[in-house]
Amino acid sequence: MIDHNKKPRFIKPPNKLKMKVGTGGIEERLLDDAQTYIQQTKIDFKPIAENLLKDVMNALQAARNAKQEHEKKVAADNLAGAIMQLKANGGMFNYQLISEIAALALHFLENSKINPDALQVIDVHAKTIHIILHHNLKGDGGKEGYALVKELEKACERYFSKHKE
Amino acid sequence: MAYDLTTTKILIVDDMAPMLTLCKSILSIFGFKNVYLAHNGEEALEMTIRHDPDLIITDWMMAPMDGLQFTKEVRKNPLCPNPYVPIIMMTGFSSKLRVEAARDCGITEFLVKPFTSRDLYNRIVQIIERPRQFVDASDFFGPDRRRRVIKDYQGPQRRDDDDSKQEATKEQKSASDILKKLRDEAQNLSKK
Numbered sequence: 001m002i003d004h005n006k007k008p009r010f011i012k013p014p015n016k017l018k019m020k021v022g023t024g025g026i027e028e029r030l031l032d033d034a035q036t037y038i039q040q041t042k043i044d045f046k047p048i049a050e051n052l053l054k055d056v057m058n059a060l061q062a063a064r065n066a067k068q069e070h071e072k073k074v075a076a077d078n079l080a081g082a083i084m085q086l087k088a089n090g091g092m093f094n095y096q097l098i099s100e101i102a103a104l105a106l107h108f109l110e111n112s113k114i115n116p117d118a119l120q121v122i123d124v125h126a127k128t129i130h131i132i133l134h135h136n137l138k139g140d141g142g143k144e145g146y147a148l149v150k151e152l153e154k155a156c157e158r159y160f161s162k163h164k165e
Numbered sequence: 166m167a168y169d170l171t172t173t174k175i176l177i178v179d180d181m182a183p184m185l186t187l188c189k190s191i192l193s194i195f196g197f198k199n200v201y202l203a204h205n206g207e208e209a210l211e212m213t214i215r216h217d218p219d220l221i222i223t224d225w226m227m228a229p230m231d232g233l234q235f236t237k238e239v240r241k242n243p244l245c246p247n248p249y250v251p252i253i254m255m256t257g258f259s260s261k262l263r264v265e266a267a268r269d270c271g272i273t274e275f276l277v278k279p280f281t282s283r284d285l286y287n288r289i290v291q292i293i294e295r296p297r298q299f300v301d302a303s304d305f306f307g308p309d310r311r312r313r314v315i316k317d318y319q320g321p322q323r324r325d326d327d328d329s330k331q332e333a334t335k336e337q338k339s340a341s342d343i344l345k346k347l348r349d350e351a352q353n354l355s356k357k
Contacts, residue, residue: 150343
């Protein structure tokens with residue numbers, strides 16, 4: 001049981017980490033090496049992303065089928081979780097465009113109410129990610145990636161203009 | 166003179182094996198020698214009790230125990246040897262609500278995925294050089310969610326300087342600009 005009368009106490013724990021590591025930071029060269037390692041990682045993200053995308057599609061379907069408010073909430077949480085995984089990991093494994101599109105979808109989801117139109121917009125994002133994976137568009141996706149983002153922009157603009165009124 | 170990271174024990178928790186591998190490699194390049202890996206909160210709790218890590222880096226969404234629950238356990242479970250151990254939450258979530266929820270569970274720092282090696286390093290430096298005091302209150306035990314301002318602080322700055330925000334190439338930037346504009350529109354929509 002929470003004791004609401006308890007007065008907050010401030011504690012300054014010993015800085016064990018500082019005592020262990022000392023001073024001076026780490027060399028710039030090592031930061032560069034680590035970044036190069038990330039950029040040149042051989043880990044194949046495509047099969048992982050395909051599975052994550054399946055999770056997104058399943059969550060989308062569950063969201064479409066949700067009738068009660070609590071079902072919609074659970075569906076929205078699951079959908080946000082699945083999209084977040086694509087956003088988080090895409091950029092770590094050289095699929096920056098997937099990460100950016102998933103970030104937009106996540107932002108959209110966290111700022112919108114679940115309705116058929118909003119789910120359709122999320123669906124367009126998921127399909128764009130599917131195309132990126134199908135064509136193996138790594139990094140920013142180059143010209144094809146840019147074209148896809150422009151298409152996505154049109155789809156979102158249609159939603160925005162409809163829902164601004 | 167540089168940090169001596171050879172005796173520091175660090176625990177990484179993530180349900181995605183490739184992410185664990187990547188993080189372990191980055192930390193090894195930094196100079197960490199004792200890196201422990203766990204695939205979920207439950208496994209991480211067991212390893213925390215057994216190894217008493219000096220620093221924990223954990224993902225958010227995992228089963229059977231997620232990163233938030235794991236953090237609460239570390240702070241409150243009497244079996245955990247060090248309730249003050251610094252915890253970095255690394256996740257793809259970045260909204261204010263999510264960050265606050267993580268802070269309320271007792272995390273020390275928040276690291277948004279995807280991140281660069283420097284982003285991760287900056288969080289570690291924050292923890293070493295600017296540790297947060299702890300608050301023990303009726304409904305919260307964890308690092309103080311406000312940070313003290315140190316006037317003569319010489320270390321790296323946070324958030325705005327994060328490399329992941331600065332490394333976009335020119336082409337990427339044009340696509341990014343469109344995506345940013347759409348994000349802003351979605352944000353505006355939610356305010357109406």
